[in-house]
Amino acid sequence: MGVLERITARRSELNVPAEELAKRLQEVQAEREELLVAERVLNRLAEQDRAAAEAAVVASPAPARVVGRAVLLIPHRGEGLDEAALPGDYRKILAIVRAADGPVQVRAVGEELGRRCAGSWNRCGRR
Known part of the structure; x- marks a missing residue:
């Protein structure tokens, strides 16, 4: 080859x-x-x-401390959220306002929640 x-x-x-x-x-x-x-x-x-x-x-809302407790100053709003997403205190307030016949004063809501209020939420304290 x-x-x-x-x-x-x-x-x-x-x-x-x-x-x-x-x-x-x-x-x-x-x-x-x-x-x-x-x-x-x-x-x-x-x-x-x-x-x-x-x-x-x-x-998202900024957390704050009130009397040593972490709270949301304003409830966070978002799409698809229901009342169950709100903190317990807010749900109680909504129930009190719905149960009222008309406008509700801060003092009356505070009393229902077991707090002593002097005209505004800023001045509500525990009894």
């Missing part, structure tokens, strides 16, 4: 793995492109989650 024949035979042998490698390279490139798209989607979702979390922090 001459040198030229050996070269031709070897080239023929290498054609099969070259075709397999070319096919595998195309598959790898396609998978890399899919992963790139998935990465972009996840980054966008993470950005949206961060933005929603930041908005929730900004919109």
Whole structure:
């Protein structure tokens, strides 16, 4: 067998793995492109989650301390919240106001709650 024949035979042998490698390279490139798209989607979702979390922090009420107790100064309002989401004191106040025939004075609500009030919520204390 001459040198030229050996070269031709070897080239023929290498054609099969070259075709397999070319096919595998195309598959790898396609998978890399899919992963790139998935990465972009996840980054966008993470950005949206961060933005929603930041908005929730900004919109959430600030807790305060009254007589050593942690309280919300104003009940937080949000979509889909019902009375069950309110603290117990707020639910009691709503029940008292609903049960009244008309306008309710702070003093009357305070008395119903067992507190002594001097005209405003700021001056309500426990009995």
